[in-house]
Amino acid sequence: MDLYSGLPYWIAKNPLYNYFNPLKTDISTDVAIIGTGVTGALVMHELCTAGIKCVMVDKRSITTGSSIASTALLQYEIDTPLCEMMKIIGEDSAVKAYQSCLQSITDIENVFKNIDFNPDFERVPSVYYASNKKGQKLIEKEYEIRCKHKLPVSILNKEQLQEKYGIKASGCLENDASAQIDAYKAATHLIDFHMRNNNLEVFTHTEILGWDEHQKEYQLITTAGKKIRCKYAVIAAGFEAGRFLPQQVMNLTSTYAIISEPIDEKYIWYGKSLIWETKEPYLYIRTDGRNRIIVGGEDEGFKDPAKRDLLLKKKVSILEIKIKKLFPTIPFKTDMAWCGTFSSTKDGLPYIGNWPGGRRMFYALGYGGNGITFSMIAAQIIKNKLTGIKDEREKIFAFSRTEEE
């Protein structure tokens, strides 16, 4: 599957991690992680830090799946508003899911502080504005429930929103608990760090086709017929994880993003805030350290990469019109544009943990607009499971939650 096309900004911004190491012999390890995206990297970091021996395998170059196309906003707010999610999974679980995402942003920050590296992680506020009357009602309801559970939130009316951010809408929710990152820089550095410091082995251009299950181990089989014997396997294969799943759990869709040329700092709104809206599919906006503006959205409900790519030009124009409507004085000039495969689940939550019955294969599937915060949660849950630590988040993100509907 073509996970993205066009020119994702991160490819132009970062030196590509030049590493080519296909698996040429049979090997054995404690844990094999399939996928070197941001999810696989965070899982690997947690496991290596806990002293667990693992190897990573990827059919592509390191971190050149969805993570290199990600706009990488880090928010505790999930695509499904808390007031809606409560109706699907219950108030207690929905609140815990939100609290977990909130904590996850700090945990991501700490992962990199602990190895003394900054993958352009930046704390920024977030603004969730009402796109229309229905959206205004939603944010009022959402404000109440988030206040009840002491989640960081404030509400601005039309005048306050216009005054503080220059956005014309009836109101917004605001919080100061969000962040942004460079997911490619983050994942490649983590992998490089553990290759240098913990003898981590990474096999690129090595595709896992299937596996045999034995009593106490798996044998993962590559397209070249090589075998990886492991006690545990972690599926961090992103939107291509379908092959490892007995049944479909996510809807694959298409999404679009553009980035401006750098602009004068005077045009950037208050706090370089992340901005998104209540309408679906939503428009979202962030900046980067060089005063470029990233605008994304315009999702389409199909996954066919050829069909997705045909729409890129049209979607660029629509995103440009939308950003100009929101900020008419900003001299936005598109520099790069890209599109990618995206995915959502019915309740907006990721799937983390074992498929019921399969005790030694772990899935770390961070689907939805919070993919990266979910990746951090997945990494911790899997580490805790392997080290015998009880994790109360397990059941919220488990596959079994949908069985209980």
Ligand SMILES: Cc1cc2nc3c(=O)[nH]c(=O)nc-3n(C[C@H](O)[C@H](O)[C@H](O)COP(=O)(O)OP(=O)(O)OC[C@H]3O[C@@H](n4cnc5c(N)ncnc54)[C@H](O)[C@@H]3O)c2cc1C
């Ligand atoms: C345009 C766009 C914008 C986004 N914006 C945001 C955002 O603002 N905030 C956010 O949190 N998330 C966002 N996301 C989602 C986020 O980027 C993803 O959730 C995240 O990058 C997924 O990381 P991953 O490591 O799970 O998957 P990937 O980065 O795709 O890594 C999976 C890896 O597994 C490998 N693989 C797959 N199958 C096999 C196999 N059989 N054998 C060997 N290797 C295999 C692939 O080659 C790939 O490298 C966005 C995504 C896109 C596309």
